[in-house]
Amino acid sequence: MALIALDGLAFGHGGRAVGTGIALSLAAGEVLCLLGPNGSGKTSLLKTVLGLLPPLAGRVLIGGEDARGWPPARRARALAHVPQSAPDGFAFSVLDMVLMGRTARLGPFGHPGTHDRALAARALERLGIAALAGRAFTGLSGGERQLVLIARALAQEADAILLDEPTASLDFANQERVLAVIAGLKHDGLAVVFTTHHPDHAFAVADRAALLRDGRLIGQGPVGDVLSEAALGELYGTPVRVVEVAGRRLCLAAQSTAIITSEALTTP
Numbered sequence: 001m002a003l004i005a006l007d008g009l010a011f012g013h014g015g016r017a018v019g020t021g022i023a024l025s026l027a028a029g030e031v032l033c034l035l036g037p038n039g040s041g042k043t044s045l046l047k048t049v050l051g052l053l054p055p056l057a058g059r060v061l062i063g064g065e066d067a068r069g070w071p072p073a074r075r076a077r078a079l080a081h082v083p084q085s086a087p088d089g090f091a092f093s094v095l096d097m098v099l100m101g102r103t104a105r106l107g108p109f110g111h112p113g114t115h116d117r118a119l120a121a122r123a124l125e126r127l128g129i130a131a132l133a134g135r136a137f138t139g140l141s142g143g144e145r146q147l148v149l150i151a152r153a154l155a156q157e158a159d160a161i162l163l164d165e166p167t168a169s170l171d172f173a174n175q176e177r178v179l180a181v182i183a184g185l186k187h188d189g190l191a192v193v194f195t196t197h198h199p200d201h202a203f204a205v206a207d208r209a210a211l212l213r214d215g216r217l218i219g220q221g222p223v224g225d226v227l228s229e230a231a232l233g234e235l236y237g238t239p240v241r242v243v244e245v246a247g248r249r250l251c252l253a254a255q256s257t258a259i260i261t262s263e264a265l266t267t268p
């Protein structure tokens with residue numbers, strides 16, 4: 001059975017529809033990459049699945065049940081969220097930020113115990129940021145914050161994790177680390193949804209891709225079927241080349257390939 005299913009979903013803000021007619025499903029142990037141009041509705045769609053925005057029509061089914069009206073704790077046990085960024089608030093330590101991921105799992109007294117601390121420490125290690133545990137979250141760089149938000153979601157131990165541009169602020173090595181973490185979550189049997197502006201990342205770790213343009217899905221299915229040069233070109237409105245290098249498929253904007261090639265030819 002699908003862990004997450006979207007059925008005729010319309011979503012938007014303040015009653016104004018951004019997207020309509022969304023039908024998608026994702027099983028445990030599957031990774032879905034949501035691609036689309038700026039403003040196509042990726043974040044709004046994720047927020048609707050997470051219950052942060054009410055559906056304007058249709059349903060969000062989690063484990064086969066309509067999730068409308070679910071209490072936050074139940075939702076948090078099912079779905080973890082990695083937002084693009086967190087607002088500046090109190091100067092919580094990194095460890096306390098990650099422990100907040102345990103909120104829906106805490107016992108009657110609401111205090112994290114040994115098990116919660118061990119999970120938080122493991123999540124920090126998995127993201128390579130154990131050394132940041134005692135630092136104030138508000139004193140971190142954008143990329144460090146992004147890694148902490150991912151660690152917080154891992155500590156949540158939800159059935160599915162939805163990540164909004166999880167590699168956007170990260171350096172090259174940390175992008176690879178996060179892709180490896182996503183592959184690890186799949187291996188652990190979680191359902192993973194992530195948005196990105198890098199189709200390469202879909203090729204690297206996703207089983208399925210969904211292409212959102214102007215709030216409508218113009219393609220979805222297995223990555224190998226969906227991410228053709230033609231489909232990516234239509235999605236972004238620019239010619240795209242897909243090349244294979246060292247066993248990995250990579251995307252290039254066809255126009256910039258031409259520029260690079262002509263420069264390479266003319267540079268002595």
Ligand SMILES: Nc1ncnc2c1ncn2[C@@H]1O[C@H](COP(=O)(O)OP(=O)(O)OP(=O)(O)O)[C@@H](O)[C@H]1O
Pocket residue numbers: 013018036037038039040041042043044045
């Ligand atoms: N809080 C909001 N209130 C009203 N409209 C919003 C709000 N947030 C986003 N929108 C609108 O919804 C549309 C989709 O935005 P959304 O952030 O979901 O797109 P996106 O695909 O995630 O974009 P990007 O790739 O640039 O992050 C845009 O037209 C945007 O202006």
